[in-house]
Amino acid sequence: MKCVVGIDLGSTTTKAVLLDERGSVLGQGITNSRSNYAVASSVARDEALTAARFTMLERAFESDQRMGSVETQTLLERLAACFRLEVYLAQLEQLGRVMELLLAGDQYGRHRSETEAPARDILAECIRDAPQLFVPGARRKSDFFRDLAGAAFMAGAERRAREGQVVFERIVALFDRAIFDVETWLMNVEFATLLSRALDRALPDVITDSVRSDVRDEIKAIVDRVATVPIEECSYVGTGYGRQTLPFPKEAVRSEILCHGRGAHRVFPGTRSVLDIGGQDTKALQVDDSGMVTAFQMNDRCAAGCGRYLGYIADELNIGLHELGPLALQSTKVVKINSTCTVFAGAELRERLSLGQRREDILAALHRSILTRAMSLIARSGGIRNEFTFTGGVCKNPMATKVLGELVAEHYGSDIVIHTHPDSIYMGALGAALFALDDLQAGRARLMLAQEKGIAS
Amino acid sequence: MAIAATDVSKDRSQARQKRMIADHFDKLEHAKETGKKVVYTFVPGNLTELIDALGMLPVLPEINALQSGMRKKSAEYIAEAEKAGHSEDVCTYVKCDIGMLKSGNVSPTGTRLPPPDLLLLSYTGCFTFMKWFELLKQEYNCPVVMLHVPYQADGMITDEMRRYIVDQLEQVVIPAMEQVAGKKLDMQELEKRLALSAKAEDDLVAVWESARHRPSPIDGYFGGVYYIGPIFSAFRGTEDAVHYYRELREEVTARMATGEGPTTPDGPTTNEKFRIVVEGPPNWTHFYDFWRMFSREGATVVASTYTRVGGLYDLGFRHDSRRPLETLADYCLGCYTNMNLPSRIDLIEQYIKRYDADGFLINSVKSCNSFSVGQLLVLRELEKRTGVPGGFVESDLVDPRYFGKANIDNRLQSYFQMLEGKKRKGAQ
């Protein structure tokens, strides 16, 4: 199986998208960027490769006649969850190994004995409770290992600390040091091994006794085949903030502006104008009918109006970023925030709260403030042409999309079609992958340098 | 604009320019002893021939400011001016100049600059110029003479406008200059210099025109600021300038013959990939960084409006020794920032077409209203008229705080990749 890879190395997350030779999406992956770009790219890419194998599995199941009696979607979902569980378990085991190593080091000295046993116990609990996290319908706040393991480990540590068994700070410090190593530890566990373990877990949940045993064997055979078929990555393009430090040659690096435009156009081919509000920058772009960017503007001298503005406000109010939009939607009264500067808006927020204004109304005003700025950027880039696609982290905020809709209708008429997409965070990586495909087809494909150096698994 | 750091090119013309500048600053340092009078004046609409014909020496504060920017002194000078109460929003050329004055008035070559005997404001299109000299007057307490230059609101120079300036020259400006110089203006001396100006101007136009060749043997923006050094400052109307432009033209012609591109901070180039027209002044504190962002991508600037601030010779204007005062009037009236927006758009459109540009870029500088006003409108209109994609970056003249290197680099790379994509698509 041949494929191409696009990697978007953002300031907070790194995304990877894999396409097959016809340009269909095979898989996508995301991870925290951390400071090690090469590792972040590899982790995201590994995730995308895993997702790609699941896509291939889906295709194989669907094209197999004998699978008729099996709920393939349920099977796939269950298999995916069990696979994630297997990965999680493998990482927990690694976490245990790293902790042992750290404890064996000099600096723990006399604290070693009092920390070692509780740490081992907590970890055993995490392993014991792991399957519950992946049962059907289970809600996980995040799929990042740091978050999952962190929550479970902290709960155990807190309880023991309350009971006076451990010094909380000491055990948390141990976890913090170890987790970093695990995050940068690339999964060199065989994919096929993990998948077959996952299959063993999943099968009894999905396959009832009434399913014939030859179907069962067929599923095993398909899984085996797909798990081991070589995936050849033929071309790479990297983009995003860290793109100069990506382990790619210069020719394989494309600007995120071009990649975002291309990605948005690919998902919504009618797209002619794009607004992307990310954490650290806002871009307004125009694309032609082939997805090529023809004009763009970015916020330049000032970061007001970026996603970070909302992050800052959420911090000020001590609520989660995802709660901002829904809260703002409950606004009943229009108030005006004058400051577009992130820091000053924070001050204004505090002042208004102290004057007794409602949180919801102030939040609504803050949303309007950031989108009004975005509108001026759009105007500078050439305005909005039908159709219009809104991407970036902020497009997940329902108040932001609502306000944007109103502003667009007001300035450009109500017949503008506005798109947002739940996977819009992948637009940059998708665009990069499309450029990689172009390169492959034009005979100038580039490979990841890290691959040659053996950094990537 | 004549840049002291000449590591960029070892051309003969370059060496000559360096000598000319060093000589000039030497003369300035010894002006008191030699009895030479010193005139401070600005680049747009400068009356160099007149100053020289009266035996006086010009100092150009804008050029000192930009040189301070290149020599990494501007931050300190600006801080000095802000300490003295000048607002953050004031044009940074002004603050840099004031700061330099307060720090001992040392010239870019390290010599000391004499105080002015006259402040000659010969272009009033930028309000900042007037305020600037008001400030200098407080410091030096010397006479100021102002030539009021009407704006080309309707996009042309009328007889009335010309007459208005000639009247001012005859009745106010020249008498005031004569008084400071301590002698009468000898018209023949002025005419002689105007004739020399025209000669140099012919050669400069040939240099600009060479950019029509592929690859262009010159960079008409980054390289261009070197080329305009002599003619926009102290040397127009001198034999030195005539020699300089003759030599420069020969060098450019030779490069054209061998197919060589412009010399960049990283040496001579041959790989012209993009031909760009640039609007707006350069950033001086990161001049070479900015230049490299172009040269590294194989982008050559084939024409720029900044290099026309001191005269649009390529549109046909020449100093004319047969009508000395009228020609000076036309010069003052015709500088780039004195043109209205429609004329500026026409001009850039003409450049894009004449030099067969792949794109045009606007560097919008925070300091300069004269340039920045209406630039987004210019951008949209040009895109509409030419179909050539426009790029837009923002920086400043000499305040390093307003040059976001990573941001600008990012914009430029995206812009060049966009042009590349367009080329590829066109080739299919």
Ligand code: SF4
């Ligand atoms: S505002 Fe512009 S034209 Fe006026 S003095 Fe400053 S740089 Fe020169």
